[in-house]
Amino acid sequence: MRRNRKFMSGPGHIFNPVPTNEEEVLQHGNAMAASGNYPVGTSACWNIGISGGCGPDCFVYQAGDCDCPGEMIDRIEEGEDWTLADHYEMYPEKQEIQP
Numbered sequence: 001m002r003r004n005r006k007f008m009s010g011p012g013h014i015f016n017p018v019p020t021n022e023e024e025v026l027q028h029g030n031a032m033a034a035s036g037n038y039p040v041g042t043s044a045c046w047n048i049g050i051s052g053g054c055g056p057d058c059f060v061y062q063a064g065d066c067d068c069p070g071e072m073i074d075r076i077e078e079g080e081d082w083t084l085a086d087h088y089e090m091y092p093e094k095q096e097i098q099p
Helices: 010-015 022-034 044-050 069-075 084-090
Strands: none
Touching: 022 044, 069 084
């Protein structure tokens, strides 16, 4: 098992933390690719999703770069900082849930 800064490759990758910024997304993607089981050049959305960090408070989603923003609609709850109005403003054309 090799260690890539804060992210491990190999069987230990399941214990990796969720990336919280673009630099960590790159480090995480490189560690996953180094395991030989994942492709090189994965998106930020993919890296965060496979780490279990997909949700309305994801930095990729809030930046407007989410690959599947329609999946967030059911996750946005009343009283949170991020509202459905924010969602529809950020993603006016991407509302369907991707398979």
